[in-house]
Amino acid sequence: MLSAKDFIASLEARERARTGISSLKVSYNRVFGYFILVTKANLKNVPDDYMRKQTLVNGERFITKELQEWESKVLTADDRRRALEKELFDGLMGDLKAHVPRLLALSSRVAAIDVSAALAFAAKRHGWVRPAINTSGVLHVVDGRHPVVEAMNSDVPFVPNDVRLDPEGNRLMIITGPNMAGKSTVMRQTALHIIMAQLGSFVPAAAAELPVTDRLFTRVGASDNIARGASTFMVEMNETAAILRNATRQSLVILDEVGRGTSTFDGLSIAWSVGEYLHDVVQCKTMFATHYHELIELGNIKPHAANYHVAAREYGDEVVFLRKLVEGGTSHSFGIQVARMAGLPEHVVARARDILSSLEKEEHLIPRRAPEKARCTPQLDLFNAQKPSEVERILKDIDINRITPLEAMALLTRLKDLL
Ligand SMILES: Nc1ncnc2c1ncn2[C@@H]1O[C@H](COP(=O)(O)OP(=O)(O)OP(=O)(O)O)[C@@H](O)[C@H]1O
Ligand SMILES: [Mg+2]
Structure with a gap:
C-alpha cells in the first residue's frame, strides 16, 4: 500500500496534469479530511467529477471519488490497526497471566542482583570498605567520606574524617565551627554510612565499625510547609518532637542547627534542653551541629558528651577551610567573611563588621565563649551570665x-x- 505522502504527491501530479491547474493542491486536515484545493482564479478549469466540499475566501475545496475511497481506506486502516494491536496485546497478556508470580519473583531477584552489583562496582571503584557490624552500639569510622560530595566535587580532594560515638563513652557530639566548614557534611556522611552498611553495602571509609541501628533520625535544613499550616520553626519543632519521642538507645540522631528558627535565647534554650534530654534520657548516639557556642558548655559538663569542631584558618580577610573534624569546641563563626565570599555588597559587609564589633563590646550579652568549667559541674548561670x-x-x-x-x-x- 502507498504511504499517505506518496499517494498525495502522485494524486496531486495526476490532477494537475489532467486539469492544467498548476497551483492545485491535495491536502488534509483533521476537520475535513482529504481535499483538493483550487484557487478562485482557476475555478473555471475544475472538471465535472469534482464535488464541492467547502468555499473559502480565495478558493474552494473539492473532493473526488478516488480521494473519498482513499480516505475511508486510511480511516478504517487505522481502526483495523488498533484492533489488531489490542488483540495481539490481549493475547500476550493472556499467555503471561499464568506466569505472573514467577515473573515478579524473577524481577525482584534481578533487581536485587542489580543493586548489589552496582554497590559492589561503586565499592571497588571508589575504595569503600566492608564495615564490621556490632551490637554494642559503638560507631567508629576512620577516614570516612561523603560519597556524593566526594563524587560531585572531584576537582577538590575530599578531606576524610574520623567519627567515634559510643553509648558507654561519648555518645553526644557537639559540633561547632564556621559556616561552610563541613559540619553538615560530616554528620550526613555518618548517617549515610549507617544506611549503606545496613543495606549490605561497603562504606566510603578506610575502616568502619558500625552498630546495628534501629532508626536514624535527622533534623536538617530549614523548610516550611505553609500549605499544611506549619511555619519554618513549627516544622523544626514538630520534627524535633518526633525525634525526642521515638528515638531509642539504639538510634542515631543527627541535629543540624536545631533552634535557629527562633530568637537567640529561645533557640539556645531549646537546643540546650534537647541535647540534655537526648544525653540523659534517650541515651542515643547524637551528632549536634550548632552555631550556639554556648552549647560547648554542655559538651564540657555532660559525662557522655564531647566537643568537636571543623577546623578553619583565617588569613587576613580570607578564611581557609581545612574540613578536618578535631576535638574541642570553637567560637569562631567567620559568618561575615563567608557572607563576603558569597557576594554580599562590600558596604553591607563593612556595616555588619561594625555592628558585630559593637555587639561584642556589650557586656550584657551572653559571652561568646562560655566559661570553661570542670566536667559535671552544673552550669546554672549560663543564661544570666552577668558576673x-x-x-x-x-x-x-x-x-x-x-x-x-x-x-x-x-x-x-x-x-x-x-x-
Ligand atoms: N570533608 C570535606 N572535604 C571536602 N569538601 C567538603 C568537606 N566537607 C564539606 N565540604 C564542602 O564544603 C561545603 C560546605 O559544607 P557544609 O554544608 O557541611 O558546611 P557547614 O559547616 O554545615 O556550614 P553551615 O554552618 O553554613 O551550615 C560542602 O558543600 C562541600 O562542598
Ligand atoms: Mg550546615
Missing part, C-alpha cells in the same frame, strides 16, 4: 559593724574611682 562587678564584690565584703567612719570614706572614694 558580679568588682564594686558589687567589694560592697558585699564590707562588714558594717567593724568599719570606721574614716575607712568608710576611703572605701567610698575607691568605689567611685572603680565606677
